Amino acid sequence: MIVDLIPVVLALGSVSVAIYTDLKDRIIPNKLTYPLIVLGIVFYLVRGIYRSDFYFALFGVVGAALGFGIGYAMYLMGGWAGGDVKLFAALGALLPTAPTIDGFPLFTAPWVSFYPFFPVTLFFNSVILAAPALLIYAVLSRLRGGGAFYEEVKLSEIEEGMIPAEIIYEKDGEIERRSPGPLGFLTERLGNPxxxxxxxxxxxxxxxxxxxxxxxxxxxxxxxxxxxIRIKKGVPFAPAIGAGVFAAIIYGGLYWRIMLAVISA
Structure with a gap:
């Protein structure tokens, strides 16, 4: 049924809008992501009831939860911003499984998941496609004497909304500094004073x-x-997420294709 294409169209449209707003204003608006989460959950709920398939009815909820979990993990590690997390939750709700029409694959994508774990495919696709650009960006930033994802500014010039890239704390009347560490939020919970x-x-x-x-x-x-103080740079991740979505819908999971190519080589 053509109705099965609704989540695909919404997903492609939403990431296109998100890429534009993220590049232009460094923000992915809530008025874009929140309605899409609801629409995705409602779509699979209604389709599941129509098909008398209780398991399918929960796909939107499972996909949204999985998308949010992946995004939130990236957020805690200091990678993504809140808008990226909500966008990924929305994509999980809309695309919890590989796109199909009446149970048949929409495209001849050989490396896909037909269970509500498609957000994992979206994530790995995004990482794989973004890796070369991020590597080049990191090298250029280092050559210019700065960090890939942070810059140093004067504390006297900081503004509301800036996000620090280091922890400043007071202990026994003394002011100390500490790096978040490679594990981000987990470092604070496990090793901070x-x-x-x-x-x-x-x-x-x-x-x-x-x-x-x-x-x-x-x-x-x-x-x-x-x-x-070191401040986080506003790196737009929506283009990488969008590239992962387009690749997943048209081709499928890049990770498995690469792994199989390496194994068979």
């Missing part, structure tokens, strides 16, 4: 609040804190 007060958090999606800005600037004025 027992501070008296945490002044910056790389995992606060909203970034610096007006109060945070004033507190940090005041510490600089009093000479208690060096006038510098």
């Amino acid at each position: 027992d501070w008296d007060r945490k002044l910056t958090s790389p995992w606060k999606a909203a970034g610096f609040s007006p109060h945070d800005v004033e507190v940090l600037r005041e510490l600089v004025r009093k000479g208690k804190l060096e006038n510098r």
Whole structure:
């Protein structure tokens, strides 16, 4: 039935809009992602009831949960922003399984999943397709003397909404700094000291609040804190996610295709 194409059309349209807004304004709006999550869940619920298939009716919920879980893990590791997480949850709700019409594959994609785990395919496709561009970007950033995903600015010049790339905390009246570490949020939970007060958090999606800005600037004025801080760069990930979606719908899972090619070589 042609109705089976609705999630595909919505997914392709949503990532196209997300790519535009992410590149233009560094934001993926909630008014785009939230309705799509609901639409995806409702679509599979209605189709499942129509087909008398309870398992299929839950595909949207399972896909949204899996998409959110993958995105949130990336967020905790310091990679994605909140908009990326919600976009991936929406794609999981819309595409929990490989696109089909009346149970038959939409395209002759040989490396797909017909169970509600298609967000895994979307994620690996996005990583594979983004890897070369990210590598080039990281090398160029290093050659210019900066980090791939952060830049150093003066604390006296920080603004509301900026997201720090380091932890600044107070312990026994002393101000200390600490890197989030390679495991991001997990590093804080497993290895950080027992501070008296945490002044910056790389995992606060909203970034610096007006109060945070004033507190940090005041510490600089009093000479208690060096006038510098690493700030996360606003790297748009929507293009990579979008590329993964287009590749998954047209071709399928790039990961398995690569693995099979390596094994058979």
